[in-house]
Amino acid sequence: MRKTDVKVSKTLSWLLRHGAEKEGLTLGPGGWAKVDEVLKTSSFKKIDLEKIKEVVANCPKKRFALKDDDGTLYIRANQGHSLQVEDLDLEEITADSDVPAVIHGTYHRHWSSIKQQGLSRMNRTHIHFTPGAPGESGVISGMRSSCEILIYVDLAKALSAGIKFHKSVNNVILCSGNDSGYLPPQYFLKVVDRKTGEPVV
Known part of the structure; x- marks a missing residue:
């Protein structure tokens, strides 16, 4: 552009x-x-x-x-609001087979906080995820291209705990988190360095 x-x-x-x-x-x-x-x-x-x-x-x-x-x-x-919006056109994800993956991209400087508290929706209404890694088919939005860490979510475990996930029309996966607006680290499947593929601990 x-x-x-x-x-x-x-x-x-x-x-x-x-x-x-x-x-x-x-x-x-x-x-x-x-x-x-x-x-x-x-x-x-x-x-x-x-x-x-x-x-x-x-x-x-x-x-x-x-x-x-x-x-x-x-x-x-299509998504990314901090304002409350009624009837946003979102498709609820009800099974882990509905999407190939649920991945959040972040940076090393944020990891120590995320590892302790989980992912926060912060001032937005949802935490943003993608259905694949950057560059993969179907991934057009939802993650910055400069992200350093990929956090994979255990979708089946999170859904069974009653945490809601939705998909926007531009294929971004959205989660409002728990009552405090967090997706706790117990629902992380794996966390890897984007460049090396090595686990982040």
Whole structure:
């Protein structure tokens, strides 16, 4: 993506995932917002409809979706919200056979905390996972390309404990964690260094 498109994409992500209330933008069920209202916000005064369509179409991670509802164009972020969104289009994962893997990417500097506390959803509504390692088929979003550690989740064990997992339309696996917003380390299947494949302890 070009620099201007990257900037628009990042601004869209912030607005639709985190900043809608601050900008006076209403998100309806499913996280949908009217595109003409997006274009009226302070961040998009110099952006037109065609640029929005171009950024959505060319986003390699498929972060956004557009829909035409009886002549009114809507846009949403497919996942990654810190705002509470009603009826987000997510498919519940009910068995470990529903996905090939559940992997979270992180960095060595975070591992000591994660090893003790588990994975936290932090200020978002979900912890993000991928159904494979970066570069594998079907993995388009959900993990930074620079991540150093891969945490594999024991999905069957987590599901049996009542922890919920869902899949977004762009194939990101989402988990809200336990009542405290954590996926505890007891549900980690293995943790490996991404470069060497060696276990991380």
